Amino acid sequence: MDSPIQAVRRYPSKPADVYLFATCLVDQFAPDAGLDAVRLLEREGIRVHFPQAQTCCGQPAYTSGYPDEARAVAVAQMKLFPEPWPVIVPSGSCGAMMRHHYPKLFADDPAHLPVAEELAERVFELTEFLVHVVNFQRADRGDPYTVALHTSCHARREMNAHLTGHALLAGLDQVTVVRQVREEECCGFGGTFSLKHPSISEAMVTEKVESLRATGAERVLSADCGCLFNILGRAEYLDKVAACSKPSLPGEHIASFLWRRTGGGEQ
């Protein structure tokens, strides 16, 4: 393992309260994933606080050459987490933005830097938090099933979340994870990259869809909605072109899958 973050962060004990920073994509396009993340945490006896004023982590501007706009949006988020509770983010990419890039964004801004640094310390990607802080141990309640996991680049290289994603799935007895070729390779999303360089993005996502389909897994999972929408949107498009009525590559956020497999919704 050779990643910027080597050290696994654990909390002294499982906290009673956490914040959820859902991300703009989950809020608008995948609210079920966010809701399932909340349910997973609550079932562990954790109160989840969702500041209603939250919007976006600021990454789109940060990676597009607009740091001032990114800072403005980041500052608006940084105010929302006053209590010293962990901030759980159901996205490796947005989590990494807050954990690693906020301090860089405010490196020359002494007024905001301490807040950014303090916040960064308690930002956790969801699967990271479930494995290392919650010590998630729920038993699998479903039938035998196969899945493939897309380990997004920022989740993998900045949050080590590919390890925790696989660890959670390995804990499900009846679920077999089928490894895809080049699992570590990018799906070609890259935020505005997918719009700026469509032909390269197409080449990348098409190969990712092919390698995921080739696993024969019944479902693809990811802890990042951006990548997931990219992959699923491409797969669906290809299905349409091929006039294929059954989705060749269904998929969802790992939080939803985990919630369902461990008996969520049964109570």
Next chain:
Amino acid sequence: MTQPLHFHPSEGFAARARAATADPALRKGFRGAMDFLQTKRQAQFTDAAELSDLRDLGAAIRRYSLSRLPELLQQLETNLVANGIHVHWAENADEANAIVIDIARRREAKLVIKGKSMVSEEVALNHALEGAGIEALESDMGEYIVQLAGEGPSHIIMPAIHKTKQQIAELFAAKVPGVTYTENVDELILIGRNVLRQKFAEADIGLSGVNFAVAETGTLCLLENEGNGRMCTTVPKVHIAITGIEKVVEKLEHVPPLFSLLTRSATGQAVTTYLNLISSPRKPGERDGPEEVHLILLDNGRTQAYNDEQLRATLQCIRCGACMNHCPVYARIGGHAYGTTYPGPIGAIVSPHLLGIGATHALATASTLCGACAEVCPVRIPIPELLIRLRNEAQSAADSGSELRGAGESRSVLVSMIFRAWALMYTHPMLYRIATWFMSRGRALTPTAQGAWTGIRTPLVPAPKRLRDLLAERNSRHE
């Protein structure tokens, strides 16, 4: 023809990328080659802890060298001169070429035989020599192939990696006199060798690059596999080495860790076949070696990177090519699409200093910031962070005070307005709430054409209810 100087790689980048991604042979070739190189590198670094320590050491050596760059360059010059090696300083490509041409004219040279040198590509030396009526012949097999084809290298370590065996066979049959078509690789190499052998004897000047220049001893280190580098630097009467000013290290003992990182990261070799340490011209009584040795130290924009605390990391590069071997974008479009001497991630971070940010802004955006490059870079250059910085510079406003050449030239008024509006919405929760409420309630009206997104994907449609609505409903039920 090598690429002309003052090239504008951003122009036409999208079209070149489109053509490359639509070329199945190119895609298959690069994919296969990159997979192969990745596997080879992996096999060299089985101990993650050892690799991590070695990268720390490599990065520390390079950072230390750069922190003392001016002094080390002076020390290098003093010691090279003491060893009998002539030192020349070139501010830019034209100056570098003029120095070579001057030496060639003085020696009445007709043929320059070249070992592999990316810096000579950077200054388009072959083109300049041709203009001066001097023949330049590449002797590295890959470079020889691309020169025969009238192309430039598509990879900094493996210049002809874009060519298939069949293409090389056809090229040799068409361009090398007296050769019949063969796809036998050994035969092809032998053909090239026979041509070159002859030329080594005829050449007046041998030209090479430099991997590391050692200040304390005045030594030029040159790594290679084919032996052509040794031939170029020993057989002709004159040897000219050309390199960038960043290649200096202080001590000989700084070389082995960098050497080990370079060969293992580049081609997955434990060592190269040849490691040449050049410390003087032929001395009285010695039986071989050139009469004259020259070193040209090229700036060509490197000082701009050096002067910037963050961008200085660009100069840590030891040109191993691992970043391109692991880059998912490079693997899809190959080296030529970039339109620069140095393609891939290293090209995207170094080219802005050589050619200006305005001319190269498209390269920094042609990355998903996936981080695969930084993960393998043997000297730990934080490539994605530098790409973000270069994007900022490209989009910077006129009053930003940026000192980088071409900063803000490619700023788009439309995009800057979009981001201003975006920031307005995302800093005002009320605005965000209203806008997204309308988007979710009016989801039936979501456009099905969403620009480049829906060119190849199904449209993104907002959910009927936002997470904030679902959570608010839940809370009110619980209360």
